[in-house]
Amino acid sequence: MPQRPWLAVAxxxxxxxxxxxxxLVLWARWQEQASLIGGLVNLFxxxxxxxxxxxxxxxxxxxxxxxxxxxxxxxxxAVSSCIATSIVLVALAYSVLLRHLWHPEGxxxxxxxxxxxxxxxxxxxxxxxxxxxxxxxxxxxxxxxLYPAGYFALVLLRGHEIGVYPYPFVxxxxxxYGQAMLNALGVLAGFWGIGLVLLGVDRWRAGR
Numbered sequence: 001m002p003q004r005p006w007l008a009v010a011x012x013x014x015x016x017x018x019x020x021x022x023x024l025v026l027w028a029r030w031q032e033q034a035s036l037i038g039g040l041v042n043l044f045x046x047x048x049x050x051x052x053x054x055x056x057x058x059x060x061x062x063x064x065x066x067x068x069x070x071x072x073x074x075x076x077x078a079v080s081s082c083i084a085t086s087i088v089l090v091a092l093a094y095s096v097l098l099r100h101l102w103h104p105e106g107x108x109x110x111x112x113x114x115x116x117x118x119x120x121x122x123x124x125x126x127x128x129x130x131x132x133x134x135x136x137x138x139x140x141x142x143x144x145x146l147y148p149a150g151y152f153a154l155v156l157l158r159g160h161e162i163g164v165y166p167y168p169f170v171x172x173x174x175x176x177y178g179q180a181m182l183n184a185l186g187v188l189a190g191f192w193g194i195g196l197v198l199l200g201v202d203r204w205r206a207g208r
Contacts, residue, residue: 007063010122014056017114045166051086052115055123077135082144084127085195091120134206141195148191152184
């Protein structure tokens with residue numbers, strides 16, 4: 001039995017949101033007689049899905065994981081804080097840039113709420129309550145930025161090859177490279193801003 005049942009519930013919620021979204025994508029691809037593998041590739045080209053997968057992995061290690069190098073890595077303050085920064089970015093970017101573009105219903109609404117609203121809040125609570133404070137440094141911000149920067153680089157490269165972009169604000173076909181790059185840099189600046197807030201909170205909590 002897990003020592004902290006709320007973490008078990010959080011981990012299950014995280015994987016549930018991902019499982020629902022995966023089912024919906026694969027079912028749509030099946031109905032269209034399109035490649036299921038291609039559907040999985042497209043699914044994991046979304047920053048939301050990647051970040052939620054990392055969140056669910058951390059929560060699973062925190063709840064059920066046995067002592068291992070992977071568990072120590074995922075639960076380290078630097079890695080968990082990077083993931084916290086990423087999932088908060090998911091929530092804020094979705095609310096500001098994407099929420100008004102569609103109105104999901106049914107199971108898609110449930111997956112949308114879990115991935116964009118519930119899990120960011122849950123992981124922020126996890127970070128506040130469970131992640132040791134006082135070990136973060138300013139240089140961590142540069143290391144963390146490799147994740148979103150690498151993501152955008154791969155998305156733009158893939159889009160150049162196949163003409164498909166996961167988000168409209170980096171759609172080069174519609175916006176051109178200049179505007180798409182500016183938008184990506186704006187999101188990266190938001191990532192750094194969130195990271196600075198977490199760094200400040202980390203130092204404040206450690207000081208107490």
